[in-house]
Amino acid sequence: MLFTALIRQKAYEHIVYMVRRSLITLVPTVIGLIILLILPLALKWLLDRLFPNLLLEPVVYSLAVLGASLYYLFCILFFYTWFVDFYLDLLVITNDRLIRINQHGMFSRSIFEVDLYQIQDATSEIKGFIPSLFKYGNITIETSGNVVPRVIGEDVTDPHMLRQAIMDLAAEDKRHHDKV
Helix, strand or coil: HHHCCCCCCCCCEEEEEEEEEHHHHHHHHHHHHHHHHHHHHHHHHHHHHHHCCCHHHHHHHHHHHHHHHHHHHHHHHHHHHHHHHHCEEEEECCEEEEEEEEEEECCCCEEEEHHHHEEEEEEEECCHHHHHHHHHHEEEEECCCCCCCCEEEEEEECCCHHHHHHHHHHHHHHHHHCCC
């Protein structure tokens, strides 16, 4: 998916950062998928040990193959849905705006857009041992018209550097808007 189909870039605007969630946050889901994919094989091994003649009957064997196929299909489908949600979450920072594209499932997305000069404060946080080890965390911003802080970047790599970059770009954009 080209994100340019979702947002219209202004003539003077150029992309400074395109940020996705950290790949390390994908690891627990992949491990869970591998475990779920191994379960039918473990079940077959257990059934072969406990009931050696059970899968020799054609009806039982056909039902077992059908059940295992459906199980694998649903596992892959749920992982694909989760991966689409993971991959299509995107934070685009230009020299004029901050755009957050958030995918919700397969067929729903929300787009949050704010001009950089409206950003009053940005906060970055890294919580926990694993996030500290791999340097990923969340970024929250406060805008001039909004009293509630809004999380714009979840599990992004190097959130402290990104927060500083957003604040620098916001200060530059404020100077530009003060001149106009």
